[in-house]
Amino acid sequence: MELGFPGDQWQGPAPPPAPPGHSSHWEEGWRLSCLVSWTPAPLPCLPGPGSLVYRGAGNEKQWLSLEEVLEAAPTSLRASEGPAPWGTLGLPRPTTSAPAPTHRPLAMGGCFSKPKPVELKIEVVLPEKDRKEELSASGKGSPRAYQGNGTARHFHAEERLPAPHPYPGAQDFMEAAVCHVKDLENGQMREVELGWGKVLLVKDNGEFHALGHKCPHYGAPLVKGVLSRGRVRCPWHGACFNISTGDLEDFPGLDSLHKFQVKIEKEKVYVRASKQALQLQRRTKVMATCISPSAGHSGSTNVLIVGAGAAGLVCAETLRQEGFSDRIVLCTLDRHLPYDRPKLSKSLDTQPEQLALRPKEFFRAHGIEVLTEAQVVTVDVRNKKAVFKDGFKLEYSKLLLAPGSSPKTLSCKGKEVENVFTIRTPEDANRVVRLARGRNAVVVGAGFLGMEVAAYLTEKAHSVSVVELEETPFRRLLGERVGRALMKMFENNRVKFYMQTEVLELRAQEGKLKEVVLKSSKVVRADVCVVGIGAVPATGFLRQSGIGLDSRGFIPVNKALSPQMMQTNIPGVFAAGDAVTFPLAWRNNRKVNIPHWQMAHAQGTASPKARSESGGCPRWPPPATPQLLVLGPGHWVGHSRLCGDLTGQTHPCDQGGSESAHWTPCSASLSFPSVLRETLLHNP
Structure with missing residues (x-):
């Protein structure tokens, strides 16, 4: 059974090799998929660009045009001026222009965000072996659904690796001595090399554990994190992993760590790991298969x-x-x-x-x-x-x-002018950068979002100005001394602050933002404005x-x-x-x-x-308080209980009681068991 286009015009990764002794994955019930583009073929149905070919056991060919697919689609999925913008399509029923197929059906599913009159993307999936049933052509699919047709293979979030051989053997694993048993003391961690990969080796209560060495969230080196009570905590955002299982036990992040085999022979520590696990550095937990399509x-x-x-x-x-x-x-x-x-x-x-x-x-x-x-x-x-x-x-x-x-928006005069944004989608963020390059940018609000946007634009825009109602940034969250230290740091990077004022008017020229007028009577030149003044549920x-x-x-x-x-x-x-x-x-x-x-x-x-309703009691509350870090021009800013909680070069800015606020260069190793000030909790 083959699936393709005239001229073998495939778009997507090549399928993995077939298992030994088999001519194709079809015999093993594998699912292969690729994204393909096609255009409507004119009726009557003729082989040509955009037609789909089925090649059965007798090598007979059947060409199906887009019109035939739509003809077989549920009525609710049709559109008057073109293909439906979303939906799940069953096996196209043949029309008079094409003979009925004698082979097993193909199930087709896809997600289309917008209708396209000439070209669209379809995902073609080969169903499991011996699956006889067809997807219903009577309109049973959810109209907008990104259709899942069952579990086939496991995919990871960001990696695009070649598919593994279906029958992994000893050649897919790597084993080597990584250190002497006396090289690590209890409570120590070390990053060791294993072939061309790396492993985090941990010694806790006299026992060795080997795990993935990078946090699956943003790739932080876990060797610079904190080991405590059988868990290692990420140095950047506080994700927590159990060293006995590799499981994620506190967030952020979605995936866990791989846990590798460890053995001791002649006072040497040996680690055995699969090559694929060493490359992926993340593990998604096993999930159930949906039985209610x-x-x-x-x-x-x-x-x-x-x-x-x-x-x-x-x-x-x-x-x-x-x-x-x-x-x-x-x-x-x-x-x-x-x-x-x-x-x-x-x-x-x-x-x-x-x-x-x-x-x-x-x-x-x-x-x-x-x-x-x-x-x-x-x-x-x-x-x-x-x-x-x-x-x-x-x-x-x-x-x-x-x-x-x-996000909250401005309610001042001229609020409808062009080039005023709230950062809510990738498109918003991309447009801000494009409009700010070499021009004048104004950020309204000196909270987390506003300060991070200002920091990012310092190297992109001609000028960056920040407008804020408070005396200093983060005054209620981090204290006045931290706020002033931040202001100084930003001012050294060409950011100008307009404090204790707010926007009175947005002036435009030919409909596009040109100036921001403040209540303090100041007028600030602006080609783009980012509003970060809070949010409402x-x-x-x-x-x-x-x-x-x-x-x-x-x-x-x-x-x-x-x-x-x-x-x-x-x-x-x-x-x-x-x-x-x-x-x-x-x-x-x-x-x-x-x-x-x-x-x-x-x-x-x-x-x-x-x-x-499966019973049990999940973990709650979370083991740690949320990390609150803001990215400034080359620095992280955040909370810690005591100066000793942080490693690397730190600078205390505001101390009071058991809480201290610090900033540190981004290159420093951080470990923030952070705390929250009372004002951070948004009480009703």
């Missing part, structure tokens, strides 16, 4: 997750890791699959594909459907339905609300739903250690992430809001068992 449940799902940020994605993955095998639908307002949003303000010119937390193959392999550009406008809790902006309704059994927040669509909201629009959830964790006032409806307030134990269960990437990860994993 969307093709049979067009308008219903077992778990619906509104919001595809950290909380939503971690929730979906945790459910699969814990054995949940029913349908999961993840919907997002973005046009992209879940991505690393905090990186937007740190590296504004990063492309969307570089920000992706998981590749699209991951979602298909693990049966997690993603609805992009899908806006939920209301939730009918009585009938358990979510209503989308286009009128589509999706029933659910359990609902997780993780909508995140929406994106919960407006819940106001008439019956789901409880507090006076500021946050979703209160119940006690974290209750049987139904992170639950709202409605049974079966849960919430997590930036839009929630939850009772914090060490604040006497006072409800707080912590809009933090690490906290969103923790909340996403806190209640999947409650949602899936």
Whole structure:
């Protein structure tokens, strides 16, 4: 069985070699996929560009045009002026212009964000061996779903490696002596070489452990982290890994570390590891296979997750890791699959594909459907339905609300002029960089986002100005002395501050921003303006739903250690992430809001068992307080309990009681067991 285009015009990676003794992976029931482009072939159906060829056992050929595919598609997937912009297509039924195929069917699925009248991308998947059933052609697929057709292979987040041989042998492993047993004392870590790779070797309580040497989150060297109580903590963002298993036990991050075999012979420490694991440096936990495909449940799902940020994605993955095998639908307002949003303000010119937390193959392999550009406008809790902006309704059994927040905007005169941005999407960030190169940039707000944007633009823009209502940046969070130290550091990098004032007017020339007028009567030249003055919970669509909201629009959830964790006032409806307030134990269960990437990860994993009714009690609260670090021009700024908690060159700026704030060069080795000031907790 072959699948291809006229002239073998494949787009995508070459398939791996077939197993020994077999002519193709088709005999072994493998799934191969590639993205291909095609254009509609004119009717009657003739071989040509854009036609799909099936080559059966008798070597007969059948060409199917795009029109035939659309003819076989459900009525709900058709469009009057071209192909449907999204959908799941079953096997095309042959028309009079093509004979019926005699071979096994092919299942085709894909996700199209926008209709394209001439060319579109289709994903072609060979189903498992002996799979006789066809995807329904009667409209059973979810209209916007990024369709997962079952588990085939395992994919990792950012690596694009050649597929491994299906029958790995001894040649795929590497074993060597890495040190003498006396080279490490208890509580020590060392990065050792193993062939062409590296391994983190740990000695704890007289026992040696070998793990991946880089944090899967951002690739930090774990040897510079902290080893304590059987766990190693990342030096950059505080992710925590169990040295006995390699499992991720505290966030941020999605993947765990590989754990390698260790043996002692003649007082030498030997480590054995697979070559692929040494190259990947990350391990995704085993996940259940979805046994409730969307093709049979067009308008219903077992778990619906509104919001595809950290909380939503971690929730979906945790459910699969814990054995949940029913349908999961993840919907997002973005046009992209879940991505690393905090990186937007740190590296504004990063492309969307570089920000992706998981590749699209991951979602298909693990049966997690993603609805992009899908806006939920209301939730009918009585009938358990979510209503989308286009009128589509999706029933659910359990609902997780993780909508995140929406950036505040300016309300001054001229707010509608062009080139004024909030950094919310990769497109926003990319446009800011493009417009700021060699020009004048103004940043409104000296919080985390504003200061990081200003730091990034110092080497790109002709001038960078920061407008802030407070006396110093971070005054309420880090103290006045830290704020002044930061101002000095930024001013040394050509950033001009306008403090204790706000924007009065935005002036335009030919519709585009030209000047920013301040209440202090100052006029600042500006070709682009970035607004970072805070955010509000994106919960407006819940106001008439019956789901409880507090006076500021946050979703209160119940006690974290209750049987139904992170639950709202409605049974079966849960919430997590930036839009929630939850009772914090060490604040006497006072409800707080912590809009933090690490906290969103923790909340996403806190209640999947409650949602899936599989029992048990997940880890909560998280073992560590969120790390709060801001990237300045060549420096990190953050909290620590004592000066001794940090390694490398540090500079104390504000000391009081048991808390100290420090800044340190980015090249220094950091270890931040961070703490939060009272004002950081956003109390109702």
